[in-house]
Amino acid sequence: KQEVTQIPAALSVPEGENLVLNCSFTDSAIYNLQWFRQDPGKGLTSLLLIQSSQREQTSGRLNASLDKSSGRSTLYIAASQPGDSATYLCAVGGYQKVTFGTGTKLQVIP
């Protein structure tokens, strides 16, 4: 059974800092890994999808990496802004099923 863990559960940083969010999974037999952000009371917005054959994906200030052998993914956010404040979730796509992590709640302080 796939288990996905995100540490830390909450993070507070001053505006402008670069930061890294972590995602760990127990079963390396995955198809892909996806990062989402969720604003309070809202649905999830897809940020990046990394296929199992890829090592990283980039979109603007965001960079996500994947290391299947160690069961880890990181989401790097450069030059953080108050608008980045949200909960970030990673989701591991396996055989017919997607397993979500518990999320990291990020607060960027102006």
Added chain:
Amino acid sequence: KAGVTQTPRYLIKTRGQQVTLSCSPISGHRSVSWYQQTPGQGLQFLFEYFSETQRNKGNFPGRFSGRQFSNSRSEMNVSTLELGDSALYLCASSLATVRTSTDTQYFGPGTRLTVL
């Protein structure tokens, strides 16, 4: 292209009642997944439908059921509501062209269900 839509957005029910939630996926998407999100349990997978067939199911009691229509629209039904069913119910659609694959998921805004 229109995104995933869910109706209704908000719902208030009392214990013992039943409820039906609807999800319309992005045009062309054949996979629809349902999730329950609560502050205590986080995001939990309910079930997934692909081309009108349920191909995966989470660990929820039989009171939770769903179906998918030929146009890929999906409904989720919860019977005999309990207080603990209060949650945000999210629907996600995916292109998932192969029955066994998972692909980028696009989420709807969710339905906020409150059980009194």
